[in-house]
Amino acid sequence: MDWFYAKGILILSGINLMAVLGLSLLTGFTGLFSFGHAGFMAIGAYAAAFIGVNLGLPLIVSLLAGGLVAGIVSLFIGRFTLKLKGDYFCIATLGFGEAIRLVLDNVQVFGGARGWPGIPIRIDLWNVVLINLAGIVFMISLVNSRHGRNMIAIREEELAAKTIGIDTFRYKMISLFTSAVYAGIAGGLVGYYTGFLQPKMFGMTKSTELTIIVIFGGIGSVSGSVLGALLLTALPELLRAFALWRLVAYGVAVIFIMISRPEGLMGGKEITFRGILRAVGFGHKHSKAREV
Amino acid sequence: MDILEIRDLTKTFGGLTAVENVSFRVQEGSISGLIGPNGAGKTTIFNLITGIYKVTRGEIAFGGRIIHDLEPHTIANMGITRTFQNIRLFKRLSVYSNILTACHGNASYSVADSVLKSRRFRTEEKCLREDAVSLMEILGLAEWQNHIAHSLPYGLQRRLEIARALAVKPKLLLLDEPAAGMNADETQQLMHHICRIRDEFSCTVFVIEHRMDLIMGICENIVVLNFGKKLTEGPPEEIQSNPQVIEAYLGKEARIGA
Ligand SMILES: Nc1ncnc2c1ncn2[C@@H]1O[C@H](COP(=O)(O)OP(=O)(O)O)[C@@H](O)[C@H]1O
Ligand SMILES: [Mg+2]
Numbered sequence: 001m002d003w004f005y006a007k008g009i010l011i012l013s014g015i016n017l018m019a020v021l022g023l024s025l026l027t028g029f030t031g032l033f034s035f036g037h038a039g040f041m042a043i044g045a046y047a048a049a050f051i052g053v054n055l056g057l058p059l060i061v062s063l064l065a066g067g068l069v070a071g072i073v074s075l076f077i078g079r080f081t082l083k084l085k086g087d088y089f090c091i092a093t094l095g096f097g098e099a100i101r102l103v104l105d106n107v108q109v110f111g112g113a114r115g116w117p118g119i120p121i122r123i124d125l126w127n128v129v130l131i132n133l134a135g136i137v138f139m140i141s142l143v144n145s146r147h148g149r150n151m152i153a154i155r156e157e158e159l160a161a162k163t164i165g166i167d168t169f170r171y172k173m174i175s176l177f178t179s180a181v182y183a184g185i186a187g188g189l190v191g192y193y194t195g196f197l198q199p200k201m202f203g204m205t206k207s208t209e210l211t212i213i214v215i216f217g218g219i220g221s222v223s224g225s226v227l228g229a230l231l232l233t234a235l236p237e238l239l240r241a242f243a244l245w246r247l248v249a250y251g252v253a254v255i256f257i258m259i260s261r262p263e264g265l266m267g268g269k270e271i272t273f274r275g276i277l278r279a280v281g282f283g284h285k286h287s288k289a290r291e292v
Numbered sequence: 293m294d295i296l297e298i299r300d301l302t303k304t305f306g307g308l309t310a311v312e313n314v315s316f317r318v319q320e321g322s323i324s325g326l327i328g329p330n331g332a333g334k335t336t337i338f339n340l341i342t343g344i345y346k347v348t349r350g351e352i353a354f355g356g357r358i359i360h361d362l363e364p365h366t367i368a369n370m371g372i373t374r375t376f377q378n379i380r381l382f383k384r385l386s387v388y389s390n391i392l393t394a395c396h397g398n399a400s401y402s403v404a405d406s407v408l409k410s411r412r413f414r415t416e417e418k419c420l421r422e423d424a425v426s427l428m429e430i431l432g433l434a435e436w437q438n439h440i441a442h443s444l445p446y447g448l449q450r451r452l453e454i455a456r457a458l459a460v461k462p463k464l465l466l467l468d469e470p471a472a473g474m475n476a477d478e479t480q481q482l483m484h485h486i487c488r489i490r491d492e493f494s495c496t497v498f499v500i501e502h503r504m505d506l507i508m509g510i511c512e513n514i515v516v517l518n519f520g521k522k523l524t525e526g527p528p529e530e531i532q533s534n535p536q537v538i539e540a541y542l543g544k545e546a547r548i549g550a
Binding site for chain 1: 342344363364365368369373374376380381382383384385389392393394396397399401403405406407409413417420456457459460
């Protein structure tokens with residue numbers, strides 16, 4: 001396997017990881033399921049490409065702007081669905097994801113269903129890695145703050161969260177917004193990596209894939225999401241030689257993990273520096289239960 | 293001074309009237325009780341006070357302010373917290389995390405502060421962690437701090453729920469059947485804890501309970517509900533000897549409780 005190919009897989013993993021980190025906050029830490037996150041990726045992708053191509057802004061500004069547009073759209077959806085009981089939100093995201101794809105299929109400005117070629121390629125491994133590192137640091141800081149704890153409280157027991165004074169609606173909105181920004185940035189990366197955008201890249205399959213990765217990695221674990229994104233993006237690529245059988249292998253791998261570790265790869269735990277030291281026999285003994 | 297005033301409170305669910313024209317007051321600094329047979333509407337009244345249910349008619353005033361049209365989290369932050377009849381802990385989190393999560397009142401740092409690890413973040417977060425540790429010590433939960441909430445023995449789960457409610461620094465603490473499922477020893481301990489909480493946290497305690505030893509042992513004033521209506525209220529001696537109450541409640545419960 002040559003370096004160029006390996007690099008491609010790593011970049012794709014990084015792009016997925018960005019979206020998975022965001023979804024992990026929403027699903028893994030706040031307990032809200034979304035089946036339309038690819039829709040936020042699409043919005044971010046088209047917005048970032050549009051801004052970069054037409055206004056000639058630098059890459060990072062275009063990506064952030066794409067993320068912001070996705071975030072703002074998410075606030076509209078959240079505003080109307082997050083006050084309702086859980087399932088409405090889930091159904092709304094499903095409808096939203098499909099609606100976005102249909103709209104893009106039919107808006108000719110962006111090339112419609114045939115796609116939008118000729119987007120300048122500006123993504124290389126180093127900037128994907130940097131963006132992901134920033135994304136990971138931000139996410140870890142967030143979930144380890146009072147803001148993150150409030151979101152976890154909502155996941156664990158919403159009613160109790162309210163009665164200890166947490167504005168659950170506000171925190172669901174913050175969680176959704178943040179996760180949509182991540183998805184939007186991931187979408188922007190897609191465009192600037194492949195140089196080509198097409199609505200069907202952001203369909204239900206993509207949304208489902210993201211959710212599978214979050215659950216596979218372990219609900220409520222940032223390191224689980226990282227591992228999940230790397231493994232589950234690389235796996236189908238490495239198995240590409242086996243043609244369609246690779247999807248079977250992918251399915252089997254996911255099912256195997258879910259049966260042997262129903263709480264996901266990391267199961268709410270984090271890989272920490274101290275934990276690694278302990279595992280290899282250094283460091284002190286006192287074990288810390290998940291302190292979130 | 294009355295900390296809580298309930299005026300002509302009514303709650304209906306479709307055709308069912310769960311609470312009907314109930315009025316009473318809870319005195320500041322007191323330990324007061326709310327009793328009545330199953331289905332009398334006790335928990336519904338707690339749900340109305342904490343804003344989880346919207347009132348159908350009537351008023352609830354807390355420290356002189358009308359609160360019944362506020363959101364639950366606003367009411368909590370004004371100083372009313374509670375425990376639940378069927379325990380609602382953050383099940384998969386440790387004892388420490390359960391309490392730490394509730395200790396958020398004293399912090400105001402932003403998301404940016406937490407990412408940049410600003411000074412404000414560090415000092416406020418340190419305060420929160422100290423608060424959580426001291427609460428665990430006061431309620432005898434320190435040795436359990438790393439245990440996952442749902443793995444705790446039942447009595448400790450109830451105690452943790454009280455600790456979590458106290459982390460919000462309430463002025464009024466509502467306890468919904470805190471002794472349910474406890475043995476005599478644990479109940480004794482709980483009574484001791486409730487009295488200590490009232491004194492050390494200088495808050496008012498309003499408790500729903502079926503265990504007459506607890507209610508009669510610690511409450512200064514008791515409100516009796518029956519079929520959604522207030523039957524009577526008064527100090528323990530009076531309630532114990534009230535023939536109406538004995539008929540509606542004590543006779544039946546004494547048999548069940550035995
Ligand atoms: N959310 C609800 N929907 C419909 N009926 C309810 C609801 N909550 C309580 N009730 C009814 O109100 C009555 C009083 O219930 P509750 O307040 O739980 O009684 P208690 O706590 O005194 O045992 C019961 O008949 C119960 O079925
Ligand atoms: Mg009840």
